Amino acid sequence: xxxxxxxxxxxxxxxxxxxxxxGNPRYSFMIDGYRVTTAVDSMHGxxxxxxxxxxxxxxxxxxxxxxxxxxIEVTV
Numbered sequence: 822x823x824x825x826x827x828x829x830x831x832x833x834x835x836x837x838x839x840x841x842x843x844g845n846p847r848y849s850f851m852i853d854g855y856r857v858t859t860a861v862d863s864m865h866g867x868x869x870x871x872x873x874x875x876x877x878x879x880x881x882x883x884x885x886x887x888x889x890x891x892x893i894e895v896t897v
Contacts, residue, residue, distance in 0.1 A: 822882035822891060828853045829879075829896070832872045857881050857888050865890050 830853035838847040838858065846866040849858040850873075857879065859865040872893060880892040 822884045822889065825880060825882040825891065827878065827880055828855060828857075829877070831874060831876055832869070832893075833874065835870060835873055852877070852879055855881075855888055857890050859890050860884065863890070865893065869893070 832850050832852055834851040836849050838849055840846055841861045843862060845862045847859050847861065848866060848869045849856055850869060851857075859869055869890075872895065876896045877893055878896055879890065881888050881890050883889070
């Protein structure tokens, strides 16, 4: 993963992507004007819907030319 950036905002526009080869869910979502995707076979795919419409801090980086989620946590 390259070009690590930090984003702050509200998670919105969550869309389901095709599952990974082994059947794990994948999602994409909008935050701070960026479209971010969950990594293949990542645990974030199971919990990203819990962050919808909540203020969060996200760390993401480019992986195969896609902005990919690395870390997400709720802010107060």
